[in-house]
Amino acid sequence: MTALIDATDSQMAALAGLVESLHAAEQTLSAMQAARDGLLAIAGRLALDIAREGDHPDRGDHSIRCVAAELGAVQRVSDRTIERRMADATLLVEQFPTVWAAQGEGRISAAHSRAIVDAGSHLIDDADREAYSAIMVPIAEEESPNRLRPLARRVAERFLERSVDERHRNARSTRRVWLTDGEDAMADLHVHAPAVLVHGMFDRLSQAAHAVRDENRRLARESASDEAATAGHDERTVDEIRADLLTDLVLTGTPSGHDTADGTLGAIRARVEITVPVMTLMENPTVSDDHEESPATPLPDRGGVEHAPADLPPAELDGVVPIDAETARFLAGSATGWDRVLTDPITGTMLAVDRYRPSEQLRRHLRARDRRCRFPACGIAARKCDLDHNHAASTGGETRDTNLAEFCRRHHVLKHHSPWHVEQRTGGVLEWTSPTGRSYIDRPPRRTR
Template identity: 40%
Template sequence: MTEAMENPGGEEYLATIAGIVADVEDAGRVIAAGQIAELRVLAAAGRLAEAQSAHADANVLLHDMALRSIAAEVAGAMRTTDRTVQRRIGEARVTIEGFPAAVAAWEAGRIVRGHVTAIVDAGVNLPAELWAEFEAAAIERCERDTPNRVRGELEILAHRMHPRTFAERHEEAASGRCVRLIPGRDGMSDLIATLPTVIAEGIQDRLTQQARAIIDTRGERSATSDVIATDARSTDQVRADVFADLLLAGTPALDDTRDTTAGPLGAIRARVQVLVPAATLSGADDGPCDLAGRSPIDPGTARLLAGDTGVWERLFHDPATGVTVSTDSYRVPSGMRRFLQARDQHCRFPGCRVAAIRCEVDHTHDHALGGRTELSNLAHLCQRHHSMKQFTAWKVRQLQGGVLEWTSPLGRTYREDAPTPAVAFTPAETTPGDPAPF
């Protein structure tokens, strides 16, 4: 082990890592088998409680008492509370009885527990008669990607399969927006706002930008202010303080130009990255839109964002004469950057879903080593995975169509296909006698 630690590129190091990976895979199979067995036992406990109150004169109270009694019995063996066990019994029945194909795929090793959770969480909002149809499509999608990547897509799939439009359900849900105060410990409390997702995302983004602006300019301003010179707050702390300042005073207290009409912090506006299907944008479809890296948003908000933005423009990719596909400079032109954001949608490391607008455009083959600034050599990576590509033994190459092939230090390969495009163009079908296209 000592030699392996001293020589991270040596054979002993790679053999040690290979052993760890194999052990993790073996442990994963054992854990999965145990988790599935536990779910089935808990579901059986729920069915037993139902059978105890199945006679004709049984009422809701009798069933609840039977379930409580069984949950308390099981809780003693699991060393947890009966309330927790009762909740888990309900969840187990929904999973085992409502989504059996997902459990079977998990048991066969085709998907993992996170996939099953994502399938159940999204599918349970559909009418029960649609569960099997949804489940079949969801399993196929889950086999190709990680749980956090597919969660948003499964939610959108469920929304589109729902007999009621997403716009109708969002309007109903939005009526429950509110702000709640939950007292905490040591003089602290949680202020929780339940808002439409795109508004909440915009608030978080603006706070983050303002916090970074304060932290990034500390060095420039510390010479003129003793307060700023001693400011050692973290990003989270600055974000919380700016949030309080904006609500209580209408402007961040540490804006260095707060005495003018428009300080730099006040000028910062939120950014959100939304994928809007063309049919939804035109109003022909009322389905959900994808807030990249997060969750679906309602079509009305997406149309409003598209109509109000000052940088809205059509994006065409014509292989013959379309967007700029290459440049001699290191800097990526804005047109190429927009195309890459539309193509990648998020960080292109396997499993990562950080939105493209939060990522860096990376030269797959390093520019300093001769890599060109062209679409076939560029892809979005978040800061974490960009650094990992630079400073670890992970390697990546870009195949045709923007597909990335990652190779781990052990030689394992992970294929990262380009996300499904938000807009696709297909050749028009023609018949003899049709006029030529123009």
């Protein structure tokens, strides 16, 4: 054994001090996260108390949204994120107080708490939850969160009154699909569905991917003496082929098991919204933006990647995710129409938007200006939002760009059913006033020029 054999006594003492300091820091961090959960749980309880006193028919939903919006705005975090944190904190603090106390004392981390609470979230009886917590906390003090998770599920099963069949029937109602954006013009698609189906989907994709790879290898062996054929050989890995197969199936397949008699679902095509700076799009630069809306067609395999010059701004998907120039140019070439967005060459402020075949001019103008929900910290794309009069039309508000903005349904409802208030200033700037009187400014996103 040679590791650290040459370390001096002072270096080993420094290492020991570092380990102890890091351990103390982790304990403090766990305690502070527990304190934050306590405050979030109090905020959620306060919102419900307010709703209960007013006998609100929504059972506190709008009150919780209103409080979450205030907390999210001051922290510059989405109120959806705050609402999820409030729900998680309430579950931990109120239903698993022993676990919360252990975290507050720094004996276990927040990750340990999540593993215990997730596995025990189906326990209904307070005594069962307390007994379960009493078993799990000592184990959590000795094990890592990833080792703790399967152990917690096994222990929780002892206290569950309902069988896994009953629980699964209810859990099926939580099935969903969602996406998260990544780096380098990539994104992740997630599916939450019955385990048997998901494992079956993955296995079928894997079998198909291995079959394609094996066929590619066979062709490569047969053409080993032919340099031209070898140069064009498909060298994708199984992971790459699996992803490409899933993409083709979703984008080009027909959901025959769910389609209507007249084929309504089969006629639906995927849609993406891309913003492409014209200098990135064209060889001869001009000063404007081209905003295209195009069906999402599977891209052909060109065998190489075309790189845009480093000094040109990238294209963007939904005004948020940078994408490569090759993909943007391919989509631009197949688009049936573009929105042209003219911007100030110095400040980037949007000046006007037009379309080669004009229609719904004002809506296009506002979608191009706002690009997302205009509530602070919200990132829902404008094409998924409602167009709202800041000053209500029923009380004299004009239907023009200086009195309209894009709000997602959640924040559209929040504006009309809570004390939150919004005023539009010059340049499309929105000033939101919260129930506690704080002001939050939301400016139109800067454009890629």
